[in-house]
Amino acid sequence: xxxxxxxxxxxxxxxxxxxxxxxxxxxxxxxxxxxxxxxxxxxxxxxxxxxxxxxxxxxxxxxxxxxxxxxxxxxxxxxxxxxxxxxxxxxxxxxxxxxxxxxxxxxxxxxxxxxxxxxxxxxxxxxxxxxxxxxxxxxxxxxxxxxxxxxxxxxxxxxxxxxxxxxxxxxxxxxxxxxxxxxxxxxxxxxxxxxxxxxxxxxxxxxxxxxxxxxxxxxxxxxxxxxxxxxxxxxxxxxxxxxxxxxxxxxxxxxxxxxxxxxxxxxxxxxxxxxxxxxxxxxxxxxxxxxxxxxxxxxxxxxxxxxxxxxxxxxxxxxxxxxxxxxxxxxxxxxxxxxxxxxxxxxxxxxxxxxxxxxxxxxxxxxxxxxxxxxxxxxxxxxxxxxxxxxxxxxxxxxxxxxxxxxxxxxxxxxxxxxxxxxxxxxxxxx
Amino acid sequence: xxxxxxxxxxxxxxxxxxxxxxxxxxxxxxxxxxxxxxxxxxxxxxxxxxxxxxxxxxxxxxxxxxxxxxxxxxxxxxxxxxxxxxxxxxxxxxxxxxxxxxxxxxxxxxxxxxxxxxxxxxxxxxxxxxxxxxxxxxxxxxxxxxxxxxxxxxxxxxxxxxxxxxxxxxxxxxxxxxxxxxxxxxxxxxxxxxxxxxxxxxxxxxxxxxxxxxxxxxxxxxxxxxxxxxxxxxxxxxxxxxxxxxxxxxxxxxxxxxxxxxxxxxxxxxxxxxx
Numbered sequence: 001x002x003x004x005x006x007x008x009x010x011x012x013x014x015x016x017x018x019x020x021x022x023x024x025x026x027x028x029x030x031x032x033x034x035x036x037x038x039x040x041x042x043x044x045x046x047x048x049x050x051x052x053x054x055x056x057x058x059x060x061x062x063x064x065x066x067x068x069x070x071x072x073x074x075x076x077x078x079x080x081x082x083x084x085x086x087x088x089x090x091x092x093x094x095x096x097x098x099x100x101x102x103x104x105x106x107x108x109x110x111x112x113x114x115x116x117x118x119x120x121x122x123x124x125x126x127x128x129x130x131x132x133x134x135x136x137x138x139x140x141x142x143x144x145x146x147x148x149x150x151x152x153x154x155x156x157x158x159x160x161x162x163x164x165x166x167x168x169x170x171x172x173x174x175x176x177x178x179x180x181x182x183x184x185x186x187x188x189x190x191x192x193x194x195x196x197x198x199x200x201x202x203x204x205x206x207x208x209x210x211x212x213x214x215x216x217x218x219x220x221x222x223x224x225x226x227x228x229x230x231x232x233x234x235x236x237x238x239x240x241x242x243x244x245x246x247x248x249x250x251x252x253x254x255x256x257x258x259x260x261x262x263x264x265x266x267x268x269x270x271x272x273x274x275x276x277x278x279x280x281x282x283x284x285x286x287x288x289x290x291x292x293x294x295x296x297x298x299x300x301x302x303x304x305x306x307x308x309x310x311x312x313x314x315x316x317x318x319x320x321x322x323x324x325x326x327x328x329x330x331x332x333x334x335x336x337x338x339x340x341x342x343x344x345x346x347x348x349x350x351x352x353x354x355x356x357x358x359x360x361x362x363x364x365x366x367x368x369x370x371x372x373x374x375x376x377x378x379x380x381x382x383x384x385x386x387x388x389x390x391x392x393x394x395x396x397x398x399x400x401x402x403x404x405x406x407x408x409x410x411x412x413x414x415x416x417x418x419x420x421x422x423x424x425x426x427x428x429x430x431x
Numbered sequence: 432x433x434x435x436x437x438x439x440x441x442x443x444x445x446x447x448x449x450x451x452x453x454x455x456x457x458x459x460x461x462x463x464x465x466x467x468x469x470x471x472x473x474x475x476x477x478x479x480x481x482x483x484x485x486x487x488x489x490x491x492x493x494x495x496x497x498x499x500x501x502x503x504x505x506x507x508x509x510x511x512x513x514x515x516x517x518x519x520x521x522x523x524x525x526x527x528x529x530x531x532x533x534x535x536x537x538x539x540x541x542x543x544x545x546x547x548x549x550x551x552x553x554x555x556x557x558x559x560x561x562x563x564x565x566x567x568x569x570x571x572x573x574x575x576x577x578x579x580x581x582x583x584x585x586x587x588x589x590x591x592x593x594x595x596x597x598x599x600x601x602x603x604x605x606x607x608x609x610x611x612x613x614x615x616x617x618x619x620x621x622x623x624x625x626x627x628x629x630x631x632x633x634x635x636x637x638x639x640x641x642x643x644x645x646x647x648x649x650x651x652x653x654x655x656x657x658x659x660x661x662x663x664x665x666x667x668x669x670x671x672x673x674x675x676x677x678x679x680x681x682x683x684x685x686x687x688x689x690x691x692x693x694x695x696x697x698x699x700x701x702x703x704x705x706x
Contacts, residue, residue: 005529011609012530019521019584020536026555027543027577033554225447233440241685241692242448245455248684248695250638252656256663257454257677260461260670266474268457306451307699314700363547366640370660384549391553392645401553408550415545 031408034401038191041184042398049184051132056140057181058103060116061131066175070150071096073169085162092150099146102139109133132181140180147177190402199378199386200403204410207382209293210368211361214300218357219350221301222308227342229309230316243306251303255370258299262286262371289379292372296380300367304360308353315349316342348422355418359411383407455681462486462674469670486671487679495650496676499658502647506571506654507636511629513572514579515587519625522587523613527599537588544581548641551577559646566649574642579632586631589701590624591617627698630691655680 036052043049074093081089104110112133119126135143151173158166194200229239246254261269264283274282284291319342327337365384368374374381374389381389384407391400461469463486464479473479490496525533555574564570594617602612643654653661659676662669688695 008528008609009530012524012528015520015524015528016536018517019580020539022517022576022580023539023543026573027546027551027581028539030551030554030558030577031546034550037553228440228443231440233444235444237689237692239444239448240696241689242451244688244692244695245681245685246451248634248638248688249681250640250656250659252638252640252660253677253680254454256660256673257458259668260673261454261457266470266670268475269454271475302451302454310696311700314696359545359547363549365549366656369640369644384547387549388552388641397553397557404547404550404553407547411545411547411550415542 034404034408037397038399038402038405039185039187040398041186041189042396042401044395044397048178048181051128052185053134053181053183054185055134055183056137057132057134057183058109058140058143059132059179059181060112061120061126063176063179064113064117064120066172066179067096067100070169070172070176073165073172077164077169080164081162085157088153088157092146092153095146096150099139099143102142103135106135106139109135140182144177144180147173147180151177184398186398190399191406194399194402194406199381200383200406202378203381203383203386206293206380207362207364207384210297210300210364210380210382211358214297214304215354215357215361217297217301218305218308219354221305222353223312223350225305225309226312226316227338230313240310243310246303247307249303251366252370254303255299255367258295258302259286259371262295286372287376289376292376292380296368296371299371300361300364303367304357308357311353312346312349315346319345351418351422355415355422358414358418362411362414363407383410458674458677458681461670462678464671466671486675489669490672490675490679494658494662494672494676495653496658496679498651499653499655500680502568502652503637503655506568506575507633509568510572510575510579510636511633514576514583514632515625515629518580518583518587518628519618519621522584522591523617525584526588526591527596527613527617528609540581540584544578544585546577548577552641552645555642556645564646566647566652568652570646570652571639571642571654574646575636575639578639579636582635583628583632586628586698586701587621587624590621590628593624594620623694627691627694630687630695631698 040052041049042052071093074089074096078086078089078093104113112130116126116131151170154163154166154170154173157163158170163169229236258269261267262285263270264286267282267285270279270282270285273279273285279285279291285295286292323341323345324337327341332340363384364382365388368380368382368385369388372380374385383403387400387403387407390396390403394400460477460479463482463484464473465481465483465485468474468476468479468481521536524530525537551574555577559565559570559573564573598616598620599612602616607615637654638656639654640656640660643657644660647653647657659673659680662673662676
């Protein structure tokens with residue numbers, strides 16, 4: 001019997017393993033990486049910052065594409081130069097030689113140096129992984145200093161017309177200068193910047209306003225609808241299907257549809273709203289801050305109230321009708337029945353529905369991205385939209401990741417609060 | 432289901448259904464209007480006197496709309512099949528077998544399903560870029576695992592739990608191994624639950640926007656939601672085509688929802704109601 005238990009347990013772990021590994025690899029690991037990215041000045045459009053560097057490093061491909069040629073050009077130049085120029089050129093030649101030796105003093109670097117040199121000599125392209133090598137800080141600073149001196153000297157000599165191959169020499173020296181990569185680790189600087197940036201607080205405020213208002217309206221309306229249709233009637237299936245359609249349609253497509261209906265000149269919904277006096281004129285919906293927020297919330301309520309109603313309806317149907325019968329025999333009014341029976345028994349259904357809806361609303365992206373793009377003047381810009389813009393429009397992955405981590409922390413706080421209320425109900429075995 | 436419905440109830444029902452369906456109705460009516468009637472004076476007329484299918488033709492002629500539909504179908508189908516397959520084993524173990532750490536695993540699954548997508552996008556984007564998977568089917572199928580797998584496990588666990596435990600006991604008495612019990616007894620009974628789960632995962636994958644927007648940017652690999660959203664140009668928005676395209680993607684959805692509404696509702700509510 002004990003053996004059987006053991007083998008059952010082993011089987012269970014084997015069955016769960018693939019799923020757990022996948023979740024770890026595609027969901028949990030990326031979140032950890034997001035946090036790591038957020039500690040760097042990480043920009044895709046800037047070659048010196050397009051990867052993460054904790055230490056000083058050297059781009060050997062770039063270095064070796066210039067250094068040997070610069071040295072041989074210098075040698076040639078020196079043989080033809082005289083007097084003061086010769087002295088200056090010899091001095092920089094020696095300095096470069098010295099710093100090159102200093103870099104190669106490190107065994108690891110020396111090995112990589114040879115390797116890349118050979119690859120370049122064969123006219124091949126070294127891969128990203130091997131061409132960057134970390135070097136020690138002192139050597140790096142020394143190298144940067146020498147390169148700058150070289151550049152300066154050559155530039156002056158060239159401007160005075162004292163060099164035979166002036167342009168070639170300065171060009172090679174310039175090529176060398178991009179080889180040293182400074183560390184782009186910035187620690188918590190992104191967080192510090194964003195937390196003192198009004199745009200972030202505005203985005204957080206917008207997200208909160210959107211979430212609180214839309215979820216409360218959805219809860220109240222959803223509960224009302226669930227109570228009303230919790231009875232036997234003709235065409236239940238049809239009504240249920242109708243309710244599901246707004247939920248099932250892609251949010252991006254429904255957002256575009258609403259954009260058409262809200263249009264300031266030709267939108268039918270804008271016209272009706274203006275006719276009944278909710279707005280002063282049709283264009284207000286998408287061109288003013290308050291109008292746009294209202295428009296976004298209204299679309300969200302349309303799309304998700306039915307879903308909320310379904311969840312609550314399912315909860316209502318588990319309440320035994322005998323409870324209501326007993327209550328009405330005891331003379332309880334409808335309102336008393338609602339407050340004393342329906343609400344308490346529906347509590348866990350309501351909390352679960354609220355949890356899922358709050359989190360969904362808090363990370364809202366598609367609806368706002370398509371409907372308003374966060375505008376006008378950032379008045380509907382939520383935190384996810386802001387993070388997306390920083391990452392993909394400004395190609396600032398470090399900053400964008402910091403914002404993404406902030407979203408993640410907010411979501412974690414919200415779920416912790418709900419789970420506290422729900423207790424362990426949600427994941428316990430319901431045998 | 433204690434009360435009978437009166438006539439007033441049906442009036443309410445009709446108004447409710449009408450309000451919910453109004454945007455679709457209007458889009459449907461707009462999609463058959465000639466372009467000139469979408470703007471200006473005639474924009475607010477309910478019915479056009481010159482119905483035309485021009486917008487529908489344009490969607491297929493001027494946009495790679497068939498390609499979008501095909502991409503979405505392939506990506507959503509593969510995502511669904513593979514995640515449900517992997518999830519079914521895990522869900523069986525969690526629901527039916529006895530082992531330590533069960534609630535922790537279920538807790539992890541639930542928390543991962545609550546992860547905001549934006550929190551995973553930058554590393555995932557760098558990953559697909561590095562392995563040159565941008566603008567490919569695999570480039571979306573891998574990221575879609577982040578939401579499809581937890582959703583599948585979560586739903587399947589609730590379905591597996593509903594199957595009577597006596598059956599397993601009986602199989603065990605007859606000397607079946609747990610794996611035999613799984614394939615011969617549990618799996619056949621779980622088919623409806625697996626089907627329901629597949630529908631919900633398919634819809635979630637079909638509707639996904641953020642990953643599709645950032646990873647598959649080439650026309651040849653866009654999915655339907657991104658494709659339609661990108662119909663809008665810099666200065667003009669082709670409302671006729673957008674209406675037609677919306678109708679085209681909504682109709683199969685309506686049919687699916689009509690056919691499977693009972694299942695979808697049971698799937699949606701299974702995780703949230705204590706029974």
